[in-house]
Amino acid sequence: MSQIKVGDAIPSMKLMKATADGPKEVSTDDIFKGKKVVLFAVPGAFTPTCSAKHLPGFVQNIEALKAKGADEVVCMSVNDAFVMGAWGKDQGVGENITMLSDGSAALTKALGLELDLVARNMGVRSQRFALVAQDGKVTHLAVEAPGGFDVSRAEAVLAAL
Numbered sequence: 001m002s003q004i005k006v007g008d009a010i011p012s013m014k015l016m017k018a019t020a021d022g023p024k025e026v027s028t029d030d031i032f033k034g035k036k037v038v039l040f041a042v043p044g045a046f047t048p049t050c051s052a053k054h055l056p057g058f059v060q061n062i063e064a065l066k067a068k069g070a071d072e073v074v075c076m077s078v079n080d081a082f083v084m085g086a087w088g089k090d091q092g093v094g095e096n097i098t099m100l101s102d103g104s105a106a107l108t109k110a111l112g113l114e115l116d117l118v119a120r121n122m123g124v125r126s127q128r129f130a131l132v133a134q135d136g137k138v139t140h141l142a143v144e145a146p147g148g149f150d151v152s153r154a155e156a157v158l159a160a161l
Helices: 028-032 048-060 062-067 081-091 106-110 154-160
Strands: 014-017 024-027 036-042 072-077 098-101 114-116 124-126 129-134 137-143
Touching (some): 014 028, 014 081, 036 048, 036 154, 048 072, 048 081, 048 154, 062 072, 062 154, 106 124, 129 154
Parallel strands (some): 036 072
Antiparallel strands (some): 014 024, 014 098, 036 129, 114 124
8 A cells, every 4th residue: 555645545444542431433534624624743752752742742732733733632542442531631731632542553444554563573553743734635755764753743743733
């Protein structure tokens, strides 16, 4: 699968979200339809750059992102819904950022943004990226170079809104 690009539609898929009643299935159609959504993805919850910089940057900039038109900000990782829920609590995201699990990397692969870390015994993960979608169509896409943390940070997304 080739990598998604500006102008492409977000694939119609199911993700999982931790709720008080346990994991709940959510569809990308419901997330993106009729809204401007910022989606950023990380290689793994509780990992160093993701926990120290990436997610905290979006937590700190949530009001500015919403002021520039973001209806929803979503953090996605190839972790299970329980891990994403616990990470959200640990990071104090509250209701500001939607923490979604792409546990089997189905959406990540459909976007063409998977990262094969099998040789490092970490399975298939997501590349670090951020995108903005308006009514389900990608209007901005920023994929990090391996090991990078620049174009997908909250401040860079804010500048692109």
